[in-house]
Amino acid sequence: MVSQKNGAGSPRKARGRPRAWDDKTAQNTIKSLDRAMEVFEYLSEAQGKSLTMLSDEMQQSPATVYRILVTLEGRGLVEFDPVEQIWHIGPRAFVIGSRFLRRxxxxxxxxxxxxxxxxxxxxxxxxxxxxxxxxxxxxxxxxxxxxxxxxxxxxxxxxxxxxxxxxxxxxxxxxxxxxxxxxxxxxxxxxxxxxxxxxxxxxxxxxxxxxxxxxxxxxxxxxxxxxxxxxxxxxxxxxxxxxxxxxxxxxxxxxxxxxxxxxxxxxxxxxxxxxxxx
Structure with a gap:
């Protein structure tokens, strides 16, 4: 592993999070990501939902929910059934979940x-x-x-x-x-x-x-x-x-x-x- 040094010549301590890691205020929260995770978690609990159902039940605009779904679809986390016109959790979600189990x-x-x-x-x-x-x-x-x-x-x-x-x-x-x-x-x-x-x-x-x-x-x-x-x-x-x-x-x-x-x-x-x- 390559070590980095600061100006004084001493090794820089590796950090996994900033010093203010316990600060959960709005300045440390990505609102769009938080909203996307809400949609993702909701869909995981209620498999097989249309865009209209998701937006109505979550009280979010259809345009916002659709952008989130398309973004998640690009990562394989959700998938769309064009015949039934409904959204499901995608295979990538299982892969990521399996990595958690291997911890x-x-x-x-x-x-x-x-x-x-x-x-x-x-x-x-x-x-x-x-x-x-x-x-x-x-x-x-x-x-x-x-x-x-x-x-x-x-x-x-x-x-x-x-x-x-x-x-x-x-x-x-x-x-x-x-x-x-x-x-x-x-x-x-x-x-x-x-x-x-x-x-x-x-x-x-x-x-x-x-x-x-x-x-x-x-x-x-x-x-x-x-x-x-x-x-x-x-x-x-x-x-x-x-x-x-x-x-x-x-x-x-x-x-x-x-x-x-x-x-x-x-x-x-x-x-x-x-x-x-x-």
Missing amino acids: TSLVDRARPVMRKLMEATGETANLGIQKEGSVLFLSQVETHASIRAFFPPGTLSPMHASGIGKVLLAHMDEDRLDRLLSSVQLQAFTDRSITTVEDLKRDLTSIRARGFSIDNEEKNEGMRCIAAPVFDVNGEAVAGISVSGPTSRVREDGIEQLSRPVIEAGQALTQAIGGTVK
């Missing part, structure tokens, strides 16, 4: 553990972390069965209606848990969804006691999920590993038996990343 060894270390879990249970294995109050699915090993759960990498899901989400909530300290729950709405997705903080906390207490969580048709009717925590070197739950499948195979009377390989997978991945097994 940590968690995903790489998880693959053989998840593959073994899928083979042991016959159900789809999933890996997820907490991201801004939601579960972010990082990886999946699908079952060979025709009916199966599908959570592609990058999918976000509410924590209170997710096996991985609830197992992560169960191992949060009380203050952090209360802050997070105060900022989210416990939405009802099915008749089995947990919609009050009191009921959720009772469920979290049970999860801590038995070592695994259950999404019992709380997000999608006809689907169950069993999840266990993955701990880091400090003993904090940094991820969750799970199996999910239809209720016809993941029966209530088989949950206890199915939970054993899930817990073992959580422990195996904890050890693989140098964590502390609880």
Whole structure:
């Protein structure tokens, strides 16, 4: 690496950001870029939108939104379907997202553990972390069965209606848990969804006691999920590993038996990343 020197002859210290890096005021914000990212993020959450829909729902002018979309299209981040006249997230977005996943060894270390879990249970294995109050699915090993759960990498899901989400909530300290729950709405997705903080906390207490969580048709009717925590070197739950499948195979009377390989997978991945097994 070539080193640069200042006028005094001493090496110039490399900087990744200016001294006032923590200044988030308007002078350090590129408004047009910020607006473009709003459109990009909105489209990623609501796939398949026409220009009219995007501009109406985001309350932005069609001309502004169109310029943003065309610019993002040039980078492969979005793409346009000329037949349906709708916009989608483009393949380049997946490439960039995959680079984020490679920042940590968690995903790489998880693959053989998840593959073994899928083979042991016959159900789809999933890996997820907490991201801004939601579960972010990082990886999946699908079952060979025709009916199966599908959570592609990058999918976000509410924590209170997710096996991985609830197992992560169960191992949060009380203050952090209360802050997070105060900022989210416990939405009802099915008749089995947990919609009050009191009921959720009772469920979290049970999860801590038995070592695994259950999404019992709380997000999608006809689907169950069993999840266990993955701990880091400090003993904090940094991820969750799970199996999910239809209720016809993941029966209530088989949950206890199915939970054993899930817990073992959580422990195996904890050890693989140098964590502390609880």
